[in-house]
């Protein structure tokens with residue numbers, strides 16, 4: 417259990433918000449649909465609509481500018497996962513192109529829809545972590561180590 421808590425400004429945010437320690441932790445919080453800053457509250461109020469303000473840490477998420485980037489990532493990942501499957505279906509199993517299309521098209525749509533929200537959460541988390549756009553970059557305060 418980490419003991420380092422950020423010293424939050426009481427005027428702008430409530431105390432005891434545990435900022436993520438690293439970019440991967442921020443990414444995981446976003447992937448899980450949790451607030452990347454505090455990890456406590458949900459990030460989305462609808463499927464792809466983030467909350468305006470985190471109810472736990474008061475982070476303003478209305479300024480995020482993920483735009484189309486989550487969809488680009490989703491298409492890139494789904495395409496690379498399914499390309500070898502398409503090649504195998506046609507070359508190894510000798511399926512026709514139309515049968516392959518009839519199977520692959522719904523599978524790819526379902527995969528893309530399933531990964532859009534987690535990827536958008538991760539993108540928003542990374543935008544926040546790196547202070548992109550209107551986000552203010554925040555880092556955990558490092559506790560000074562005690563010398564024996």
Ligand SMILES: [Zn+2]
Pocket residue numbers: 451452453454455456457470471472473474475
């Ligand atoms: Zn929060």
